[in-house]
Amino acid sequence: MKYQFSFRNISQKFTRPVITNHGVWEIRESVIIRLIDIKGKISWGEIAPISWFGSETLEEALDFCHQLPREITSEIIFEIILKIPDKLPACQFGFESALENLQENHESLNYHHLNFSGLLPAGKAALNQWQNLWKQGYKTFKWKIGVNDITEELAILNLLIDQLPESAKLRLDANGGLDDNAAKLWLEKCDNFPNKIEFIEQPLPVDKFSEMLELSNYYSTKIALDESVATLQQLENCYQQGWRSIFVIKPGIVGSPSRLRKFCQQHQIDVVFSSVFETAIGRQAALKLAAELSSNHRAVGFGINHYFTGSIPNV
Numbered sequence: 001m002k003y004q005f006s007f008r009n010i011s012q013k014f015t016r017p018v019i020t021n022h023g024v025w026e027i028r029e030s031v032i033i034r035l036i037d038i039k040g041k042i043s044w045g046e047i048a049p050i051s052w053f054g055s056e057t058l059e060e061a062l063d064f065c066h067q068l069p070r071e072i073t074s075e076i077i078f079e080i081i082l083k084i085p086d087k088l089p090a091c092q093f094g095f096e097s098a099l100e101n102l103q104e105n106h107e108s109l110n111y112h113h114l115n116f117s118g119l120l121p122a123g124k125a126a127l128n129q130w131q132n133l134w135k136q137g138y139k140t141f142k143w144k145i146g147v148n149d150i151t152e153e154l155a156i157l158n159l160l161i162d163q164l165p166e167s168a169k170l171r172l173d174a175n176g177g178l179d180d181n182a183a184k185l186w187l188e189k190c191d192n193f194p195n196k197i198e199f200i201e202q203p204l205p206v207d208k209f210s211e212m213l214e215l216s217n218y219y220s221t222k223i224a225l226d227e228s229v230a231t232l233q234q235l236e237n238c239y240q241q242g243w244r245s246i247f248v249i250k251p252g253i254v255g256s257p258s259r260l261r262k263f264c265q266q267h268q269i270d271v272v273f274s275s276v277f278e279t280a281i282g283r284q285a286a287l288k289l290a291a292e293l294s295s296n297h298r299a300v301g302f303g304i305n306h307y308f309t310g311s312i313p314n315v
C-alpha cells in the first residue's frame, strides 16, 4: 500500500520552564510525522528527542526525515524502521508508532486504569503547586532535587512531607546532579520516611553505575535509573550489569516499541513509564506501551499537562 509521507517541526513553550540539574528548558520542539493512505486514512507519529538524555538531536531527526521520499509503501516504512540506526531512537519510536496506528484501531486503547504522577516545579514553588494537582486527583508527585542548595532542598522536603496528605507518595529526581556524599545524605533522609518517599531517581551521573548499584543495596529507599537507561542499549546494559531496582522508561526516546515490548516481556523489571514532554500524539503511543507493559502499581510520569498551555499546535 502507498502512503503520502509528510513531517513538520513544531515547538511548544513551557508555561513554566522545566528546571533540572541539566539546566532550564523553555521550549519543547519535536517533529510530527504524518502518513496518509490511498483511502485518506491518516496516521500520526511524534519524534521528540532529548539529546542531553542520550537520544539524537532534533537536527539529526529532521535530517533523517528530509532524506525520505514523500511517497512510501508500508514495505519501505518497515524497511526504514529496520534500518533506522539505534542512534536515532526517537525516530524509531515515531515511525514505528505511526506504522502501528495504520495497522490497528488504536482508539480502542484503554489506559484509564493507569495512575499518573504529577510533576512539581523545582525548589519551594513545589509547596504551593501540589494542592492543585491533589485536587485534580494526583496521589503521586515528583519533585526535582539537585537544583538548589542541598540544605535548602532538605528543608523544603521536610515542609512537603509535613504538608502532603497521608496517602500521597513523593518521588525525588536528581537528574544525576548529586555527588556521592549528597546522594547518601538524601538517601539517609528518605529512609526516615519509608511510606512517603517512593524512590530517588538518577541520584548520580550515568558514569556512576557501580556506585548507584552499591547504594541500592545499602539503603531501603529505592533508586530508579532514568538517564542511565534512556535508550534500549543502555537499558539492556544496566540489566546485564545487575540492576534490579527501578527502571524509568521514556518510550519517546528509548527506541523501537517492538524491541521494548520484547525486553519487558523477557525480563520482569520494576518499571516506571515517563513522559518526554511530548504532544498528545506521542503521549498516546507512549501510554499504549505503558498500559501494555506496566506490570506493577507504579504511577506513570505523564502528569505534565500543566507544563503546557493550549492544545497541540496544528500540524
Ligand SMILES: O=C(O)CCC(=O)C1=CC=C[C@@H](O)[C@@H]1C(=O)O
Pocket (backbone or CB within 6 Å): 018, 020, 050, 117, 118, 119, 142, 173, 175, 226, 273, 274, 275, 276, 277, 300, 301, 302, 303, 304
Ligand atoms: O517522569 C515524570 O514524572 C515527568 C517527566 C520528567 O520528569 C522528565 C522528562 C524529560 C526530561 C526530564 O526533565 C524529566 C526527567 O528527568 O524525568
Ligand SMILES: [Mg+2]
Pocket (backbone or CB within 6 Å): 173, 175, 201, 202, 226, 227, 248
Ligand atoms: Mg528523570
